[in-house]
Amino acid sequence: MLNDTYDVINIHGYGDYAADITCLLKKLRLLGDTALILTIHGLYGLKSGYLASDFSVPFPSMRQRIRSFFHHFLYDYTLGKLETNTFDKVIIQSEDDRRYLSKNGLKEDRIVKIPIAINEIFFKHTSTVPRSDRYYILYAGRIDPFKGLDVLAKAIKELKSIGISLKCIIAGKDCGYGSQLRFLLNKLDIVDQVEVRDYISQENLLELYSHAVVTVLPSLSEGFSLALVESIATGTPFIATPVGANPELVALTNAGILVPVGEPKILAETILHVIKDEQLWSNMSTNGQKSVSNFSYEKVVEKHYQVYSELTK
Known part of the structure; x- marks a missing residue:
């Protein structure tokens, strides 16, 4: 990635290593003027954090509730928040995704909703x-x-x-x-x-x-x-x-x-x-x-x- 010049880099997956690494490279000014896009295929980690903190919502088990709750605070409010705000555009698939990302501080003008195509x-x-x-x-x-x-x-x-x-x-x-x-x-x-x-x-x-x-x-x-x-x-x-x-x-x-x-x-x-x-x-x-x-x-x-x-x- 560092040895070539790109107009756009499109990374897929919130919370994936590729997105985290790309975010850090951008912050270190190693990607120049390359535009960055993050395509999110469901915010399972972020959403499950909110679900885990809401005891009115059915949840698989208390153990998973606790794990998701701590993941939410340890990742979503640190590297996860930095990640989404570093990309120039974040492509989502639903208004539900938009709502959760907005809760996490992502500005509306960075969000674009595009559905997934079927085979x-x-x-x-x-x-x-x-x-x-x-x-x-x-x-x-x-x-x-x-x-x-x-x-x-x-x-x-x-x-x-x-x-x-x-x-x-x-x-x-x-x-x-x-x-x-x-x-x-x-x-x-x-x-x-x-x-x-x-x-x-x-x-x-x-x-x-x-x-x-x-x-x-x-x-x-x-x-x-x-x-x-x-x-x-x-x-x-x-x-x-x-x-x-x-x-x-x-x-x-x-x-x-x-x-x-x-x-x-x-x-x-x-x-x-x-x-x-x-x-x-x-x-x-x-x-x-x-x-x-x-x-x-x-x-x-x-x-x-x-x-x-x-x-x-």
């Missing part, structure tokens, strides 16, 4: 599987404590208790929560209904979305969920919590419904409502596919180009 394979998916051929609930994403998978499991149990035995597929990389999740599924006696899958290729993921009746994302904290956009690209409506960019996606696409964080009974009722109301399902399915062009590579690249052009005038 082109989802735009080649032109046909929609009819509602009658969809037979399971889908969660697609990391298997970790912040994704609210315990709430989803309890919602499946709620449905089972009233005689609704819907299959559920949880697909994604295990980030340290898989064993706890499987223990909970056993405890709730829903192992026969919930299938946990590891890594899924893009082609197989497309197939999973296409045959799901609804995608569920009951997260405690979120950035910009690619899973929800991928879901609506296949005509599958979603149910999500009002965190991260989820409220904005609901408003923009009219393809999803928001439910409170940590409320399995309400989640179960909403799942039942979506799958039983065929007109509602059809409307959300159609709305989602009409709006998905907002997340194409072409549109997202154009917005990035505008930021680069502004900084290199």
Whole structure:
């Protein structure tokens, strides 16, 4: 980096070593007039610090609450704050990110909101599987404590208790929560209904979305969920919590419904409502596919180009 001259350096990830090192090099005046951009893919560290200090919010465990709380003060108010204020522009994916960064002292004129683009394979998916051929609930994403998978499991149990035995597929990389999740599924006696899958290729993921009746994302904290956009690209409506960019996606696409964080009974009722109301399902399915062009590579690249052009005038 020091041996070459660049017009722009774009670093990805709040709290990553690359961002910290770039910040320090800039402060040491070793990067000259190079414009710096930080692209943030979710403020999990910063957000979890605020969540940990708010005892009205459900949290995975007291140990994680304490760790996140101290991380928040030790990093976010020192190097994290210095990092975000050193970059010329900070690209975010949601108004939620904007709010947390503003709390941490970042000026509004440094913030630019640009969504993430989804894989082109989802735009080649032109046909929609009819509602009658969809037979399971889908969660697609990391298997970790912040994704609210315990709430989803309890919602499946709620449905089972009233005689609704819907299959559920949880697909994604295990980030340290898989064993706890499987223990909970056993405890709730829903192992026969919930299938946990590891890594899924893009082609197989497309197939999973296409045959799901609804995608569920009951997260405690979120950035910009690619899973929800991928879901609506296949005509599958979603149910999500009002965190991260989820409220904005609901408003923009009219393809999803928001439910409170940590409320399995309400989640179960909403799942039942979506799958039983065929007109509602059809409307959300159609709305989602009409709006998905907002997340194409072409549109997202154009917005990035505008930021680069502004900084290199």
